[in-house]
Amino acid sequence: MDISNFIQGLPKAELHLHIEGTFEPELMFRLAERNGISIPYRSVEELRAAYQFRNLQEFLDIYYQGANVLQTAEDFYDLTMAYLERIHRDNVIHTEIFFDPQTHTHRGIDFNTVLDGIHSAMEEGHRKFGISYEIIMSFLRHLSEEDAFRTLEQALPHKDKITGVGLDSSELGNPPSKFQKVFREAAKHGFRLTAHAGEEGPAAYVREALDLLNVERIDHGNRSLDDEDLVKRIVEEKLVLTVCPLSNKKLQVCRHMERHPLRRMLDLGIRATVNSDDPAYFGGYMNDNFMAVAEHLDLSPEDLMQLSRNAFEGSFATPERKAEMLAELERFAGETVRK
Ligand code: ADE
Ligand code: ZN
Secondary structure: OOHHHHHHHOOEEEEEEEHHHHOOHHHHHHHHHHHOOOOOOOOHHHHHHOOOOOOHHHHHHHHHHHHOOOOOHHHHHHHHHHHHHHHHHOOEEEEEEEEOHHHHHOOOOOHHHHHHHHHHHHHHHHHHHOOEEEEEEEEEOOOOHHHHHHHHHHHHHHOOOOOEEEEEOOOOOOOHHHHHHHHHHHHHOOOEEEEEEOOOOOHHHHHHHHHOOOOOEEEEOHHHHHOHHHHHHHHHOOOEEEEOHHHHHHOOOOOOHHHOOHHHHHHHOOEEEEOOEOHHHHOOOHHHHHHHHHHHOOOOHHHHHHHHHHHHHHOOOOHHHHHHHHHHHHHHHHHHHHO
8 A cells, every 4th residue: 555545544633723724715715705805815826825934923924814804603614614524535533623712802703703613513524524523722822811811711601612722823932931820720620731832932831831831732842852851751741742744844943844853753752643733824734744744754654653543642532532543543554454
């Protein structure tokens, strides 16, 4: 079996995905027209051509601009459903998606409108495709901790729909320590915790996320490798890193895919996973990300299965669902060995 068919058949879980980052230009133009909003680009092609980024901030500026088109619950439903249809084709059987409430509440869109649209699509995706899911709300770290507290307050009536909280947006200058109190409060309410750290920021930010925020997972975590003691701890504590290869390339976190840290992470025994982050902006969904690392880092079928296993084990799914997904992976492994 060639590697692309292997990746296609491999059952996968996605643990690092911003739903606003799945907004494809075609859908953006369609919703802009439906909502009577103008986009500062003349065509889908012109918009796509603007997706050239030298760093995280250049991306974020365009990503927040795109999100302005989203107005109604139906828009959030359409956005989420398009993502689910797409990942179903990649044989993703479980997904944990981030949404950024403040990106929308700050421009007058109700928290409930956003969550309703996303949640109904996730339910429909579960019914239609059997894709299980968790929803994680992310605090924007360039805003204040008080603002994050107000967002947490808005989420409390929806604890049944929101599994966890995360931390994203501009990393440099906005260390995890800024959000220590709000993460402690979120934990008291039973939310699972994760945070972006070590994407552009130093290994010290990864340490802060672990020590001060008490997160269970690290989103990205590339820069952890700069700190040997931290690596030891990540291995010992079996911490999961949600790594995003095409994102790292596009945002110049990593210049060459051949030198992407994923290979070293696996060799060190770190529980790394592969994810798409903002696929509409970075040029690929799950299978594209798997394909990029398989080719450029020369990963074996065993390595690719380990990446999937790490994602199932490190997911926020129930123990029953985890067991089911791991069994599906073992079935796939058995079938491919026979071929
Ligand atoms: N928001 C969406 N994608 C992000 C990323 N890769 N890093 C930080 N914040 C983000
Ligand atoms: Zn991210």
